[in-house]
Amino acid sequence: MTTVSQRAALTPRQLTRASERLSFIYLERCTVHRDANAITAQDAEGTTHIPSATIGTLLLGPGTRITHQAMSVLGQTGAAVCWVGERGVRYYASGRALSRSSTLMEAQARQWANPRNRLTVARDMYRLRFPDEDPSTLTRQQLLGCEGRRVKDSYRAEAARTGVTWRGRRYTPGNFADGDAVNQAITAAAQCMYGIAHAIVTSLGCSPALGFVHSGHELSFVLDIADLYKTEIGIPLAFDIAAEGEEDIGARTRRALRDRVNTSSLLNRCVDDIKSLLLPGTPDSSVVIDIARDVVTLQSDGGRVVASGVNYDGPDSYQDVSW
Template sequence: MKPPGAPPPSLPELVRVEDRMTFIYLEHSVVHRESNAITATDQRGTVHLPAASLGALLLGPGTKVSHHAMMLLAESGSTVVWVGEQGVRYYAHGRSLARSSRLLEAQARLVSNQSFRLGVAREMYAMRFPGEDTSGLTMQQLRGREGARVRRVYREESQRTGVPWTGRTYDVAYFEAGDPVNQALSAAHTSLYGVVHSVIVALGCSPGLGFVHTGHVRSFVYDVADLYKAELTIPVAFDIAHQGLTDVGGATRRAVRDLMYGGAFLSRCVRDIQHLLLPDQDADGIESSLSEDVVQLWDGTRRNVASGTSYESYEDVY
């Protein structure tokens, strides 16, 4: 019996990942399906979105999505991420945007080998220390250098904005206990974690397999987010604290949202993750491999063999 509705697009019809729209953010709308297009309806009317050319659909506050819409997005190789206002917080996600496990396997291989893991950690610190050689530093030395750098950033931002700085103090269970700048830092970092988390799951990587951070379900999220704090969220937090606002948390989240608006940060984050996990591969090659929909069998060595085949003896494989 033929299933109802329009047939899903075939693999050759799907747009390659690198040629897709990076993401579309929706809020206060109803998301449904019409043939092979996603529709978004709000008080202004209905727009049609080509599912096969959509990378990630970010669903913000006030959105409702139908079962048929989710089916089409899955068939089209798109991912859905439920986020906060303008994408600054991550809540949940559907399937990965990637059809290949290449990045995930690279992440698992690198984090499972002490030498490889140290190499990735050094590269993460090198991305924060432009022009400095981190190749011979231990983790203890890297942490010490990073601590000194962050303290310097705090002092410089305090001098720039005139906001007094006495140190990073906060209570996870009681947000209002901190002074305005510490409240703003907590809100800004939380927003950054949400965006980074969305990118990581869309790429098919594991949020829990970290290289510097470990033992937490979001270890890799914290690793990647630390690449950007000194440049993005720390200055924003001091700017908000300088304004003397009552709603520090809300104002900070909106400021981070505006900083992320346009998608440039998402693209940058994707490139950085790809560079860390597959440093010898060009971005176009990685994007192409992530869209491959091929299942293979592990052969017990460094090679794989085709799946969907009945192997009756060892000789059949070779």
């Protein structure tokens, strides 16, 4: 096999857009390797080829081994990689961003650094979740209270719809089996949604840490984005799975969520929602064109940017090719 150094690096336009990828693929008890630009999963039943550029998040369960070559191609194609437990799902690592532009990262930093803008984005997030309410005058404390009420209402409504007994949200960190069936399903769905949101956030070049509702954690913005779809997708699906039975709750929830994510075009929505939150009033198409550019510029005075790779010492500036 040729080495990675002998392969040309993929350009942004050669990569599959985040909105067009599979939400996640779960593997366990196999060896993950590389064959050209695909990854392979080898177990006792044989070898399966998976195009790496189509993966949003690769979940590696118990008994998996992954080679350096496989990780290199996943990094090149911008796939997120997670090592997960047999029942619970935890997000531990991510691949390279699909975007080479800092447009969305800079927009996120500007919105986050201004307290008024940060509150505006938080209100916009609430409006995306509950479009029947107007949060334009709500304080942060009021937003939290309204969000808590709506989530409680969602739990009660789904319990009534499915006939599942609901005794409240119960989750002990690190002990997936401690809760009843519906709580296990809610936990499994939530952790998968965190992985999907993290994959989208990092693929767009945003910072997972700069949150507008959550704060103080390396995944604050990931939690913000995942919560946008909690009452619409995660909670109803969890009650549906719990209503079907208590056996193999975690695996059934993950499979059902993957199907729901695909049928609802959630990845595409997630990308558009992040852009609309960070760059309000900007058409999606212009953002897509911008973040696909592989261009480095230099900051100058007055908010201007100038071309990089140029020596600006004196009137006879020249293209610096020494790099």
